[in-house]
Amino acid sequence: MEEGLPTVELLESIHTFPCEYRFKVIGQADDHFVGRVLAAVRQELEEDSEPRFSTRTTTGGRHVSVTVEPTMETASHVIAVYSRLRDLEGLVMLL
Template sequence: MSDPQTMIDRLNAMHTFPGPFLFKVIGENEPTFVSRVVQAAVNAIGGDADVDVETRESGKGKHIAVTLSAQVQSPQMVLDVYELLRAVQGVRFMM
């Protein structure tokens, strides 16, 4: 992974902050996965965060894709969200 400053520079070049940001997480389709993903994002953004959630199951139902849309204040906040998402049990891939 790139150093944090490089990631911040890239995020600043590609997005306007503050503003909306999409997080995509794919993981095991089990009963509490989506709620754990949402809670991780809310913990990073702040307790009053308004996070829109969309989900889609894989064809065989083994995995689920979770798309989160949230208002973020800075590129550091994006990195903070990803850091907490990485720790969620069952995560297989993030974008």
């Protein structure tokens, strides 16, 4: 298990897979952060299309929150997506 990530056991005790899972990713509001988030999720899940998502920019415009809600097949996939998202350039917080 990677430090700071949920365990498979915890995820399976809270969710029934497959299910829609919500990732909240907060980062610097540059022109490409949202695209990097979506690309990371798509690549990890090997999807051609973007999952359902929404964005919200802070009042000052310095940060953007990206909520991504893909269908996750297993708890292991959730952990893999978290691992990929943690490496994003411009990441401030991952929930």
